[in-house]
Amino acid sequence: MSVLLEKLRAIVGAANVLTEGDLGAWEQDWRKRSRGKALAVVRPGDTRQVAEVVRACAEAGTSIVPQGGNTGLAVGSTPDESGTQVLLSLQRLNAIRGIDAANLTMTVEAGCVLQTLQEAARNAGFLFPLSLAAEGSCTIGGNLATNAGGTQVVRYGNTRDLCLGLEVVTPQGGVWEGTSGLRKDNTGYDLRDLMIGSEGTLGIITAATMKLYPLPAAQLTAWAAVPSLDHAVTLLGLAHQRLGAGLTGFEVMGKFALSLVDKHFPALRVPFIDDASVPWCVLLENSDSESEDHARSRFEALLETAFEAGCVTNAVVAESLTQAHQLWHIRESIPLAQAEExxxxxxxxxxxxxxxxxxxxxxxxxxxxxxxxxxxxxxxxxxxxxxxxxxxxxxxxxxxxxxxxxxxxxxxxxxxxxxxFDGSFSAEHGVGSLKVDKLEKHKSPVALEMMRAIKRGLDPQNILNPGRVLRST
Ligand code: FAD
Missing domain, CATH: 3.30.70.2740 (Alpha-Beta Plaits)
Incomplete structure (x- = not known):
């Protein structure tokens, strides 16, 4: 092992191979449900170094756990307890390589924090719509590796739908350059889509070309009380009809979830929390490409129809962006309020x-x-x-x-x-190590065998994130 560590130090510099001190930030998962032990935390600074680290580990037969912001919720980004795995942090690969305004794309390195990308896009006059409560810490590489969803999926899709290309280091240490940003490319198997959602088991994402959208002229947010979940579904149908592509967010929250926010963060002032007749609330967002007035009139017409149909009993429309952020903050505080409980x-x-x-x-x-x-x-x-x-x-x-x-x-x-109910046991958080048994139980044998064949084919040494998604055999 010491030979490998020496090689790794030679590749990334001794300061970027951490073996001592408190490595808890890398070794423990976000929910503090699992703590592993890494042989070393290795922090390469560019794609070439990532590839060399992977080659050195493959030669030594040492497995690698890729990590971005370590905010994943399926225990996929932390090492096991053996003390033999290399934790490969992508956080130093954090450059924005470029924005192509005509192509409506942004090419970025995997360790870029999501919020930084949103801000960079906005500063260039565009919208990068991926948005989730961990955006201040999670990285675009982690978002891609987990095919993260978030709050804007209803309009813009999951991370997969926002990605036009990837640069990936293979389990053998090769580099696949696929960041050309093409919207059409039917030349064989779609390697990009194979890598997205693979949770670091098939390749290490080092860069990506992501889609940009025009900034909306206006964005309005409403908080509506609904008498039942059935009514919330009816309201969703109405919102699709009335707002079309303007519907950019539709969140539902049960009364007990909101009462936890009220209990642990009373300063947030949850609307309608004292009204015992309100069992569910909905947060709707309308983005409009014309103007604030246009957005408001469409939004108010929708709410009027919903009141008349009996699927909304009370509603507030945010008067300012600050108020809209406050409403979203209540929604995003539910996981934290749960943790407090x-x-x-x-x-x-x-x-x-x-x-x-x-x-x-x-x-x-x-x-x-x-x-x-x-x-x-x-x-x-x-x-x-x-x-x-x-x-x-x-x-x-x-x-x-x-x-x-x-x-x-x-x-x-x-x-x-x-x-x-023909559903999925993991909508957006992935499988990680937490749900490997659920995958085995709920996926069809044919689907499982195809997944295993892909893993065997691309990573026959089982170097990348072993035991995550699929059990190591
Ligand atoms: P990590 O946690 O570091 O890694 C996640 C997985 O990706 C691991 O398997 C890791 O090995 C792999 N990985 C990381 N980087 C790379 C890379 N460059 N190449 C290959 N593999 C890599 N998810 C949603 O989908 N929607 C939500 O609304 C949502 N809300 C959240 C709210 C909170 C408060 C938190 C803590 C998490 C939330 N998540 C949500 C979970 C979400 O998956 C992660 O926040 C995010 O997508 C993971 O990014 P990360 O950089 O932290 O990845």
């Missing part, structure tokens, strides 16, 4: 939008029956059929003991219900 069991599921109300009604009743006292924290990107269907210990209960005693059973109940 104690450990919880997260399910990031997707189901056809039309079937979500039936799924929630049936699964809520099932869990209440099987595990009395559980508290259900429901919220998510309803516009994409993506719910964060989370489970909190009973009021006043010991959340650690609750997870120890009930987590497996609750996961089985929820994921079996998801399968019954």
């Amino acid at each position: 104690g450990l919880n069991i997260k399910h990031d599921i997707s189901i056809a939008v039309s079937r979500i109300p039936a799924f929630v009604a049936e699964t809520d009743a099932l869990l209440a029956r099987e595990i009395p006292g559980v508290r259900l924290v429901n919220f998510g990107h309803l516009g994409d059929g993506n719910l964060h269907y989370n489970v909190q210990a009973p009021e006043g209960g010991d959340s650690k003991a609750f997870l120890r005693d009930h987590e497996d059973r609750i996961n089985t109940l929820v994921y079996d219900a998801v399968e019954k």
Whole structure:
């Protein structure tokens, strides 16, 4: 091992091979559910160094765990406990290589923080629409590797839909240059789409060409109280009809999720929180390419129709961008409020939008029956059929003991219900090491075998992120 470490120091410089001191920031996952031990944290500064590090590790038979911002929620970016894996941090690859205004693209290195990209795009007069609560820390490489979703998917799609090209270091240390930014290229298998969502198991993304969009002339946000989840789905249909491509966000939040925000962050002032007749709220965003007046009149017409149809009982439309940010901040504070309340069991599921109300009604009743006292924290990107269907210990209960005693059973109940509704057990957080067994249980044998064949074909040495997505055999 010391020979490998010497080689790595020669490639990236001794200061960028960390073996001592507190490496917790790299070795522990964001939710603090798992802590591993790395042989070393290696921080290359460019693509050539990444390729040389991979070649050195492949020669030594040492596996590599790629890491961006380490905000992933499926325990995919931290090493195992063996102390033999190299943790490859992409954070120093953080240059914006260029913006091509005519092509509406931006070519960036994998370690760029998402928020930095949003700001760079805005400064150049464009919108880069990927947006999620971890945007101040997560990197575009991690977003691509997990095919992250976020709050704008209803209009712009997942990270995959925003990507036109990649530069990737292969498990053998070769470099695939694919950042040409073409919108059309039907020349064989789509390697870009294969890499996106592969969670660092097939290649290391070092750069990407991402799509840019015109900045909207106006953006309006409304917070609406709805009498039921069925009404929320009806409202979504109306919003699609009335706003068309202007509908850029549609989030749903259950009352209990909002009550946790109110309890732990009372300064955020959750709308309608004291109204006992409001079981669900919806956050809608309308982006308009014409003007603020045009946006407001369309938005108000939509809400009027929704009131008349009985699917909205109360609503506030943000009067300013600051107020809109405050409303979004409430939505984005739900995971933090949950963490304040104690450990919880997260399910990031997707189901056809039309079937979500039936799924929630049936699964809520099932869990209440099987595990009395559980508290259900429901919220998510309803516009994409993506719910964060989370489970909190009973009021006043010991959340650690609750997870120890009930987590497996609750996961089985929820994921079996998801399968019954033809849904997915991981909508946007990926598989990582946390859900390898779920993949084996819920994917078809044919799909699994194709995945294994791809992994064997591209990474026969099983060097890249072994045991993540697919079990190491
Ligand atoms: P990491 O956590 O470092 O890595 C994630 C995975 O990608 C790992 O398997 C890692 O090995 C691999 N990887 C990282 N970089 C590379 C690379 N350059 N090449 C190859 N593999 C790589 N996700 C959503 O989809 N939607 C949300 O709304 C959302 N909200 C979130 C809110 C919070 C508060 C948090 C903490 C997370 C949220 N996430 C969400 C999870 C989301 O997947 C991550 O935040 C983000 O996409 C991961 O980026 P990262 O740079 O932190 O990657």
